Amino acid sequence: MMNKIVTIKDVAKKANVGVGTVSRVLNHHPSVKEKTRLKVMEAIQALEYNPNAIARSLKAKETRSVGVMIPDISSAFFPEVVRGIEDVASAYKYHIILCNIDLDREKEKVSLQMLKEKKVDGIIFISNTVDEGLRSGFKKIEIPIVLVSTRDPANEFKSVIIDNAMAAYEAVDYLCKLGHREIAMIAGQKDDPNAGIPRVEGYKRALRENHIQVKEEWIYHGDYRYKSGYDIMQEILKKEKLPTAVFAASDTMAVGAASAVLHRGYHIPGHISIVGFDGIEVSEYFYPSITTIRQPRYDMGACGMRLLMKMLKGENVEENEVILKHELIKRNSCRAVRGD
């Protein structure tokens, strides 16, 4: 049920003016005599009138709402991104409609259809890869769309992202400069064009540039979650030759790996150094705190939303891909090793 119905008409009657005048007052139209404006305002107060955004939307053909499609709000990486989006949105008097997609193409479709019917003005799509089906779905809906923390291989949509390869490079280079030469990697999925492949690339390049041979068998693939980090680390710890450092493609895996190390009775960073990726809170709260690459999650959301707002206002947006700066945060999970 919607609210009690005090309409613009009631206000008009009460103030002895036409509905047009009330509308003008509401929209701060300049051409209203101060005196009548006051009369109208009074009536509005008296009747406790508030405008009906639905009716307004119907007329204006804009809803001041944007859809936010996200894998899972309860996954540690995203809440901060959403917060960034929401802050910018509410500054512009927009609201967001959250859709949890769970990396499920079917849910994606359903949500997209829903957003279409709810007539959102734009969409922010987070983290999942953009495949052919999605791309055509996006094109059909004919509203501005911004990708955050993912990119469109075909480059048809604007995106906000960090330079994953570069970030991974810096993380691993840091370990190399610390003297580590035996560095394993707990990577993401092999076929993830987003957080998977580029981070492995960065890892390899850092090794090469530091004249360390890349050993493919030291690259393990997890799913960014705690358990996979833990399990893979257990695996690593069984080997004859242990690495002196491990680079994980997510903080959650890094923490899983760290727990496995500690559980086994080794010391961090005494025996093994660890670097994570993302900069979520757990990397800071873990003991020892984990060195990591910080992704500017809040800014990614905020920047994506600002971009979308520009597009909604019809402003020209030149850049097709916004690369935000990441940051290597040095904490207590890494030590320098002596060369011998």
Add this chain to the structure above:
Amino acid sequence: MMNKIVTIKDVAKKANVGVGTVSRVLNHHPSVKEKTRLKVMEAIQALEYNPNAIARSLKAKETRSVGVMIPDISSAFFPEVVRGIEDVASAYKYHIILCNIDLDREKEKVSLQMLKEKKVDGIIFISNTVDEGLRSGFKKIEIPIVLVSTRDPANEFKSVIIDNAMAAYEAVDYLCKLGHREIAMIAGQKDDPNAGIPRVEGYKRALRENHIQVKEEWIYHGDYRYKSGYDIMQEILKKEKLPTAVFAASDTMAVGAASAVLHRGYHIPGHISIVGFDGIEVSEYFYPSITTIRQPRYDMGACGMRLLMKMLKGENVEENEVILKHELIKRNSCRAVRGD
């Protein structure tokens, strides 16, 4: 900008029927001949028509949307609650409008006004205390409202919550039964009727029932955040006489406290045992994993939303306060101490 405009009228024309008939088909009205139904469906397909939820809402006086007012989506406790809400909402074809309130009464007002104008059908209000201003705001808006993880002292609104006093009691009783007699508490704010006061009460009752004297100076007050846990623990560690166990009113503070203990060179649980509260992920991922009280966050959200749905459908809801079950999760941060 809203979508391209293919309206019910276009469909009607294309199918050679009246708009009424199209509407009936859309709403699965029984009294439509199969043959015309097919004709209409065809036209819908051909034109790629999709209904305009805005227009529908205007007519129907319901938007199928609910407002969710939350302190801060980027705070660890809430995302899972929101996920629960969203899952139930989308099952009913509702969507949610997220508002971050930051425990700021002014933002609260602004958001409430916004939700009013957007004509949400109901509101879920999370975690903040319900004061007089808010209560009157809620009453004016005249739509169903459900409180989650908080309650209304005046009992005018339905709520979904756990038994905080009981949960705290169980946590501390567990420590007592393990043989601890020197148990400090890192509590929440003194005046928080929600997660503050009841948890202290539970702590005290557990001590009393285990014939342990309550020492007020062993009750410290933090703000549920990491730093306050860390700082307070440092304070505690400076004392002559150390407690053998610490009960924190949030996992985040528990982890902060644990870090301080480890940083100081003590062992957990060897020297000091720790119990947290909430059951957020960090309590599980920390090393050693932290014993805690799990709040069923997802269910709290889902249950709150189901309650709201019932109210929206006009069903009678007898219970005024739903108490969900918490759970003591025993992990590796507590040890038994020998009586002497």
Add this chain to the structure above:
DNA sequence: CTGTTAGCGCCTTCAC
């Protein structure tokens, strides 16, 4: 400056 009117897209009587 301000009142009146015609829709925005949809649903719902009310006749036929």
Add this chain to the structure above:
DNA sequence: GTGAAGGCGCTAACAG
């Protein structure tokens, strides 16, 4: 069974 018409609350164009 189905078409036509009225109206949900609002804005914008057109007169005055």
